Amino acid sequence: EMKRLTLFALAITLIATVFAAKTPYQAVLQHSRIRGRTHGPNVCAMQKIQGTDKKYFTNCKQWYHRKICGKPTVVSYECCPGYEKVIGEKGCPAALPLVNIYKTLGVVGATTTKMYSERAKLQEEIEGPGSFTFFAPSNEAWAALPTEILDALVSNVNIELLNALHYHMINKRLTSDDLKHGALFPSMYQDFDVHIHHYSNGIVTVNCARLVKTDQHATNGIVHVVDRVITAITNNVNSLIDTDDDLDTLRTAVAAAGLTNLLENEGFYTIFAPTNEAFEKIPPETLTRILGDPVALKDLLNYHILKNLHCSESIVAGTPLETLQGTVLEVGCDGEEMTINGKAIVTQRDKLGTNGVIHYVNELLIPDSAKTLLELVEGSVVTTASKLFKDAGLTDHLIGSEAVTLLAPLNDAFKDKSLAMTPDLKKLLRNHILKEKFSSKSLYHGQELETLGGLKLRVFVFRNRNSTVYVNRVPVVETDLMATNGVVHAVDVIIKPLRKS
Incomplete structure (x- = not known):
């Protein structure tokens, strides 16, 4: 009983915490923090896809399934953004030291970005006064660049590399809460915009690069580590x-x-x-x-x-x-x-x-809706009927420009029946094609429908049977498969003339 109460209390805490979060990212971060709290203060549970370096803060669904993108994950426990370990103490009790952006790049492990900032003569700017946001590519992001692109950037150090780094910077401090879905912010490279997307599952991207470490505060701004090097967007x-x-x-x-x-x-x-x-x-x-x-x-x-x-x-x-x-x-x-x-x-x-x-x-x-009736039924649950319609010489009606309605029996309707084409079977199949296009919404109780074979079919709609549509007392089991030249309704048995009463 005590265990059940504890689980219930944890569930209530999770729900309350997630609903209190300002943004989807914060909701996922707080869920990760709750999952990690048994390991000490400011510890977040992370899920890493096996065989890759990709890590994610965890949400409820991923936590219970232990899968991301269909692949198993390994759970690790790391310091939440902005915190660090202290020797001899549990969890991550200490806030990261508040230093300038240049030094913060080293603290968060973006050492390649730090090195290139120095080489491009950007160091003085990001050590000095100001309030910047730096989307800093991870070391892996730089390593993933094609060699020729990286060589071109680095060989022309003072211009191309500086421009590239300035495109990763905004001249104001933006926390993850400020990164709203669909937002544009002018970069420090010729005011070219960077494109922010903040998805409902907590993923935040800038120019489609995922933020992998967020909200690393500095004395003169904030650093978000991203998983790729981004480039200016100029064309629609x-x-x-x-x-x-x-x-x-x-x-x-x-x-x-x-x-x-x-x-x-x-x-x-x-x-x-x-x-x-x-x-x-x-x-x-x-x-x-x-x-x-x-x-x-x-x-x-x-x-x-x-x-x-x-x-x-x-x-x-x-x-x-x-x-x-x-x-x-x-x-x-x-x-x-x-x-x-x-x-x-x-x-x-x-x-x-x-x-x-x-x-x-x-x-x-x-x-x-871009297929003909023939193309539609050939890749559906009525493939047997499709073959028989062709064998009966009715292909022109299934690919023609005149709109018709196909009442196609499911494959199981033909299980114990001979599929040899006979005059009677051909006539029967002609009576499964209506002369006009009828969507399910245009069918009503008592309606008469004329077939290519001249037979009049009767529509029945029984309210006490979930308003299922019947044609000659045969239930329509799947409706409104729309094609360019008509519509298919699947029926579960072959339709035959009603007996006269």
């Missing part, structure tokens, strides 16, 4: 697409769909940009059809654009995210890989523009 996402040879087909498609203005205007979009290779994987006749159909093309492209900006570092588990097309994509991660609908098709990440971010994909994402 449409310009980025325009100037990349790997996105030639996408550029043509965007113009044909009339989406150029959207991608030039202000916004916070995420674009999963199909490469030329992605378009080449599609059967030529399918691609030609979509490119020649403005509605299908716009649906296809909007399905690749999320309504909100998501840097890759913001994704730590599968999350359904809404597209401009209206449906959702499941965006997740598998270790180091970013995934879409469970597939690791992202080849390049975090190409940031002034109005969004681009992630490159090597596979085209085709929404149902």
